[in-house]
Structure formats: C-alpha cells, structure tokens
Amino acid sequence: MSAPLSREELKKKREKYLVPGVKQLFAEPPHFVRGQGQYLFDEKGQEYLDMFAGIVTVSVGHCHPKVLKRTVEQLQTLQHTSTIFLTQPMVDLAEKLAEITPGNLSKSYITNSGTEANEGAIVLARVASGRQEVIALEHSYHGQSHLASTLTANNTYKQPVAPAAGVVFAANAYCYRCPFKKTPESCDLECALDVERVIETQTSGQPAVMIAEPIQGVGGAITPPDEYFVQVKKILEKYGVLFIADEVQTGFGRTGTNMFGITDCGVQPDFITMAKGLGNGLPIGAYITTAEIADKGLKSIINTFGGNPVSSATALAVIETIAEEKLMENSRVVGGYLIEGLKELQKSFPILGDVRGKGLMVGVEMSEPGSKRPLPAECARVVELSKDSHVVLGKGGLYGNTIRIKPPMNITRENVDTCLKVMRQALEKVAAVGVR
Ligand SMILES: Cc1ncc(COP(=O)(O)O)c(C=O)c1O
Numbered sequence: 001m002s003a004p005l006s007r008e009e010l011k012k013k014r015e016k017y018l019v020p021g022v023k024q025l026f027a028e029p030p031h032f033v034r035g036q037g038q039y040l041f042d043e044k045g046q047e048y049l050d051m052f053a054g055i056v057t058v059s060v061g062h063c064h065p066k067v068l069k070r071t072v073e074q075l076q077t078l079q080h081t082s083t084i085f086l087t088q089p090m091v092d093l094a095e096k097l098a099e100i101t102p103g104n105l106s107k108s109y110i111t112n113s114g115t116e117a118n119e120g121a122i123v124l125a126r127v128a129s130g131r132q133e134v135i136a137l138e139h140s141y142h143g144q145s146h147l148a149s150t151l152t153a154n155n156t157y158k159q160p161v162a163p164a165a166g167v168v169f170a171a172n173a174y175c176y177r178c179p180f181k182k183t184p185e186s187c188d189l190e191c192a193l194d195v196e197r198v199i200e201t202q203t204s205g206q207p208a209v210m211i212a213e214p215i216q217g218v219g220g221a222i223t224p225p226d227e228y229f230v231q232v233k234k235i236l237e238k239y240g241v242l243f244i245a246d247e248v249q250t251g252f253g254r255t256g257t258n259m260f261g262i263t264d265c266g267v268q269p270d271f272i273t274m275a276k277g278l279g280n281g282l283p284i285g286a287y288i289t290t291a292e293i294a295d296k297g298l299k300s301i302i303n304t305f306g307g308n309p310v311s312s313a314t315a316l317a318v319i320e321t322i323a324e325e326k327l328m329e330n331s332r333v334v335g336g337y338l339i340e341g342l343k344e345l346q347k348s349f350p351i352l353g354d355v356r357g358k359g360l361m362v363g364v365e366m367s368e369p370g371s372k373r374p375l376p377a378e379c380a381r382v383v384e385l386s387k388d389s390h391v392v393l394g395k396g397g398l399y400g401n402t403i404r405i406k407p408p409m410n411i412t413r414e415n416v417d418t419c420l421k422v423m424r425q426a427l428e429k430v431a432a433v434g435v436r
Helices: 007-017 065-077 088-100 114-129 146-151 190-202 228-238 309-324 327-348 376-388 413-433
Strands: 032-036 039-042 047-050 105-111 134-137 167-170 209-212 242-246 271-274 285-290 352-358 361-366 394-396 402-405
Touching (some): 065 309, 088 285, 105 114, 114 146, 114 209, 114 242, 114 285, 134 190, 146 167, 167 190, 190 228, 209 228, 309 327, 327 361, 327 413, 361 376, 376 394, 376 402, 376 413
Parallel strands (some): 134 167, 134 209, 209 242
Antiparallel strands (some): 039 047, 105 285, 271 285, 352 361, 361 402, 394 402
16 A cells, blocks of 8 residues: 555645535544554554544444454455345345344335435335425434435535425424523423424424434434433324434444433334444445335335445444444443543533533533533634544534544443543643633
C-alpha cells in the first residue's frame, strides 16, 4: 500500500472532489488509517480511543478477528449474486433476525442502509394497511433519502426541497426541554397524548404507520420516560396504526438490557428497522415484520446489493459475537459506569445540563445553567479538545449541543476512566474561558 496522504493533502483533495455537504465532525480532523478493537490509529500511528464507533456502527470493535475471518471467507467464495438468485447467507441472516427479534416478527427484507430499511418499511406499511399517512416525532433522524429526510425532524439534515407527501409530526418525549413545559414530576405524558391530537387534527384519522426511535440518536440520545411508548402504542392500536421501531442506533444490545431498545420500553412493534451495528461497518440494513403484514400485497422487489452474501455473512458473525462476548451485558455494566461517571462530572461542571441514555447509548446536553440556553460552540470545543487528547466523542442534537458517547460495545471500565479524565480536562479549559 502506498503511504497515506498527510492531513493537509487529504483535506484539500476531499474539498476538491466531494460535495461540500458531506460534513466532518472535527475542525482539525486526524487522518484515520487503521482500527483495532475500540481504538483508531492515525497516519502517524497515534492511538485514539473510539467512543463514537464511526457513527454508532462498530458494535463489536474495529476489525474484529472472527467477523473479519467470516467476511474474508465469504469474499473469497461468493461475493455477489443479487436477490434474484438463491443464496444462503441472506436467508440464514433472515432466520437469525427472526430468532433474536421480539414477538412474532419473522419476515425480513435486507437492504444496504438504515435509510433504505426505513423507506422499505414505510412502503410495506402503506401497502399492507391500504393507508397513506405517516407519523414521525420531532427531533427524529431516519435517513437521507427523500422520504427518510422528510421523516427526519431536524432542519440540519433537511435540504431546501419539497418534502415527501403524507408525513406529520408529534411532539417528542424530551423531558429536559419538555415541549409542554412540564417536569417529569408534574406531567401526565402529554407528549404521548400528542400522538392522538396529531391523528385527530393532522390526518384523515386513519394513518398507516408511526415511526420512532426508542432513544433518539442524532437528536442527542433523547430518552423517553419508561411509560411513553406503552401509552403511544395504546393510541396507535385505537386508530389501527402500525408501529415501526427504528433501531438503527439502539439495536443489537446497545441499550444493555435487551437486543432491541423497544423491548426495554415494554412494547411490541409491527416492524423493526436496523442497520449500523448489524454490519460492524459493512453496509447493511434490514426491516423485519410479521408474516401477516409481509404477506399483504407487496409486489416484486429486486435489490442489487441488499442481502449480498458478504454483508449477510458478516452480520451473522456480528450477532454471534455479541452473544459469545456478552457485549449486551457489557453495554449495561460499562454503560452504567459511564453514566454514573458523567453524573459525577456534571457536579463539577453545571454546563453539563443533562446526562441521559441507557447502556452505551449516552448523551450529555450542554446548556447555560439556569436559562438552559444551548451551548453548541462549547460542545464543539469539548469534542475537539477531547480528540486532541486522543478520545473520539460524537456530537448531535437539534442545537448541536449534545456530546454523544456511543462506543464499540466491547469497551472497558478503564476506557471509561480515560474518557472521563479527558472530558474533565477539556471542560476545565472550556469553563476557564466562560460561556459565550
Ligand atoms: C435512527 C436512524 N435511522 C436511520 C438512519 C439512517 O441510516 P443510514 O445512514 O445507514 O442510511 C440513521 C443514521 O444515522 C439513524 O441514526
């Protein structure tokens, strides 16, 4: 292999040849050339602790030996046929998904990405129900295609083009900034009731489906109260509306207690959509639904790359690895330790307005004490300074003021200690300057 380009050369080349919308997390990005476990290495061989896993994708660690072996074996045996031919890995994967998803979800469509999984699920929900309207939540993120970006309620990721038709939004369960100005102690889950208000006032009364993330990822790890989805599901059932749990970020044990985040919420969805962690970095997505829904009227689908043997064999190895290495359990234990540590940190730095999440799906929202004014510049500074100290954190939220910590699920308590130490140092520097 030829020597990697310097950062400056690569930055210039990227600017010249990629459309400018393909944004970068860091102002001064390292040039990553290698990954191993929970670590990344730059072009100078320097190690970074990866606390963001790509974008919440490297579930079992970078270049995991078992997963890699299966990927390479499949690449060397049969790389491609497409869905019109009979091959086994895609079918084995669908069988495995039926085994690990809750309830009677049993029939899958394997895609290349989360966006495509969401598109496909909405299309099937519309076909199967004979209805059209779709409900999504404010602050959601569901992908970048025309329909998926319409379903996304965050203007950062919505291009100024006409949206897809038939999508309406309900308020989200965002306790830190309650849309109804309530506190968890004084509320009757108005956010859940808002779904009924939206059905009554913004739809024909017969919407096809609602899509929601169990914990909003790009939205900044916004974590609803325990009862929220139970109440929402009751309303959906009253109006005969199907429910898609978008588990692109929360899936595969990341929340620490169940393979899928919606099970933590005590709700059985009609569809689960997934991607990211399923492939540990190889492109793959899927939806799974019930036989009853799947068998209702879908016409022919072909997909050139969806369910390809390499991504499917890799995904099977990822699911096996999560079980063998008890990574869901690790997400619960190490994630709990992380959240505790962040709450301690919050005591020293009141600009850490809210620490939230479950397992290794964690967010820290930064805001001015008292007024809760979002602090995006300070958040960007903490993320940048942490990177300079070789800890990679993510960033998100509607206001860009939430630190996102969603590492590979194999991280250790020592990794958490390193992360907290580096965040403390960064916060000290930010606090020394004062909020702008
Ligand atoms: C919850 C959620 N759904 C869907 C998507 C879209 O997935 P992809 O980027 O694989 O198209 C994302 C991506 O971040 C996501 O976080």
